[in-house]
Amino acid sequence: MKSVLVTGTSSGIGRATVQRLAGDGWLVFAGVRNQVDAKSLAAEPGEVVPIELDVTDPAQIEAAAEQVSAVTGGALDALVNNAGIGVAGPLETLPPDGLRQILDVNVVGQVAVTQALLPLLRRGHGRILFVGSVGGRVTHPWAAPYHASKFALEAIADCLRVELADQKVSVGLLEPGPIDTPIWAKSREQVNGLREELRGEARELYDAPLRKFQEQLTSAERKGEEPAKVAAKIADALGGSGSRYPVGRGVRTLVNVRPLLPDFVYDRLSGLFSR
Numbered sequence: 605m606k607s608v609l610v611t612g613t614s615s616g617i618g619r620a621t622v623q624r625l626a627g628d629g630w631l632v633f634a635g636v637r638n639q640v641d642a643k644s645l646a647a648e649p650g651e652v653v654p655i656e657l658d659v660t661d662p663a664q665i666e667a668a669a670e671q672v673s674a675v676t677g678g679a680l681d682a683l684v685n686n687a688g689i690g691v692a693g694p695l696e697t698l699p700p701d702g703l704r705q706i707l708d709v710n711v712v713g714q715v716a717v718t719q720a721l722l723p724l725l726r727r728g729h730g731r732i733l734f735v736g737s738v739g740g741r742v743t744h745p746w747a748a749p750y751h752a753s754k755f756a757l758e759a760i761a762d763c764l765r766v767e768l769a770d771q772k773v774s775v776g777l778l779e780p781g782p783i784d785t786p787i788w789a790k791s792r793e794q795v796n797g798l799r800e801e802l803r804g805e806a807r808e809l810y811d812a813p814l815r816k817f818q819e820q821l822t823s824a825e826r827k828g829e830e831p832a833k834v835a836a837k838i839a840d841a842l843g844g845s846g847s848r849y850p851v852g853r854g855v856r857t858l859v860n861v862r863p864l865l866p867d868f869v870y871d872r873l874s875g876l877f878s879r
Contacts, residue, residue: 605629605630605631605651606629606630606631606681606682607630607631607632607633607672607675607676607679607680607681607682607728608625608630608631608632608633608680608681608682608683608684608842609632609633609635609655609668609672609680609682609683609684609717609721610622610625610632610633610634610635610684610686611635611657611659611684611685611686611687611713611714611717612635612659612686612687612688613634613635613636613641613645613654613686614636614637614638614641615641615785615786616783616785616786616787616831617686617735617780617783617785617831617834617835618634618635618686618687619645619831620830620831620832620834620835621684621686621831621834621835621838621839622634622645622648622652623648623649623832623835624832624835624836624838624839625835625838625839625842626648626649626650626651626652627649627650628839629650630650630651630681630682631651631653631675631676632650632651632652632653633653633655633668633671633672633675634652634653634654634655635655635656635657635659635668635687636654636655636656636657637656637657637658639656641654642654642656653675655668655671655672656668657717659687659709659713659714659716659717660708660709660712660713662716665716665717665720666720668717668720669720669721669724672721672724673724676724676728678724678727679724679727679728679730680721680724680725680727680728680730681725681728681730681731682725682730682731682732682733682842683717683718683721683725683730683731683732683733684733684735684838684842685714685717685718685732685733685734685735686735687709687710687713687714687717688709688710688735688753688787689705689706689709689710689787689790690706690747690750690787690788690790690791690794691703691705691706691749691750691791691794692746692747692749692750692791692794692795692798692817693746693749693794693795693798693814694746694806694809694810694813694814695748696806696810697798697801697802697806697810698748698749698798702749703749703752706749706750706752706753707749707752707753707756709753710750710753710754710756710757711753711756711757711760714734714757714760715760718732718764722768722773725773726771726772726773729772729773730773730774731773731774731775731776731841731842732764732768732773732774732775732776733775733776733777733778733838733841733842734757734760734761734775734776734777734778735778735780735834735838736754736757736758736761736777736778736779736780737750737754737779737780738779738780738781738850738852738855738858738859739751739754740754740755740756740757740758740777740779741755741758741779741858741859741862742858742859742862742870743874744874745813745817745874746795746813746814746817747817757777758777761775761776761777761847762847765847774845775847776841776844776845776846776847776848776849777847777848777849778834778837778838778841778849778851779848779849779850779851779855779859780834780837780850780851780852780855781829781850781851781852781853781854781855781858782824782825782827782828782829782852783828783829783830783831783833783834783851783852784825784828784829784830784831785828785831788821788822788824788825788828789825791821792818792821792822795814795817795818795821796818798814799811799814799815802814829851829852829853833851833852834851837849837851
């Protein structure tokens with residue numbers, strides 16, 4: 605039985621991926637941060653082993669690697685780095701801790717988990733998948749922290765793919781468009797809190813654009829595709845050798861067209877949608 609560790613499985617893409625891979629006959633180690641989600645995942649059909657795993661906690665990462673090694677006999681077939689959060693807002697008003705938080709979870713945490721599991725993946729001639737975003741190829745105003753984290757994953761996946769090629773460990777990157785997951789509601793709440801803290805000139809400059817941005821987040825959530833679509837692509841990617849996997853309506857076209865547009869043209873288009 606093939607084995608895989610998936611991070612960030614409490615809901616959304618992670619949860620759908622656990623369901624899909626367990627249904628396909630994988631032994632799935634499901635990374636979660638609380639016991640309620642662990643119990644829920646343990647009840648899923650198939651071979652699902654919940655693991656307490658906060659990707660920003662070195663002790664939990666080490667313990668997870670040891671648990672996976674003990675169960676699998678020291679080899680792992682795949683790792684799906686899915687854990688992630690959203691942080692948004694004007695860069696001028698963004699608390700530095702907000703930027704540190706998203707980079708810690710979306711970038712540093714994914715690398716830390718990968719480092720811990722690489723010995724097992726080498727023995728299994730395994731595959732690593734990073735769940736990035738179309739937001740790692742194109743940008744939207746007011747979402748710079750999120751874009752920065754996803755652009756970083758693009759670079760990390762490119763470098764790691766070459767570094768591990770001779771070790772028989774392959775690396776791929778998923779690039780989903782808008783997906784119907786809880787990240788949208790959480791982002792709206794975070795932006796709303798940011799708006800409430802605006803004072804003076806900052807409120808005059810940014811309150812109206814941020815209100816519009818919240819509306820766009822709501823629209824994206826409504827139009828978002830099912831997480832199962834990304835889970836299906838992950839299942840396909842685990843059996844393939846490709847480097848990038850766009851997912852969703854219009855995503856491939858968007859990432860192909862963006863490099864052809866001069867910056868001033870894209871800036872104007874992006875600015876129109878942000879007003």
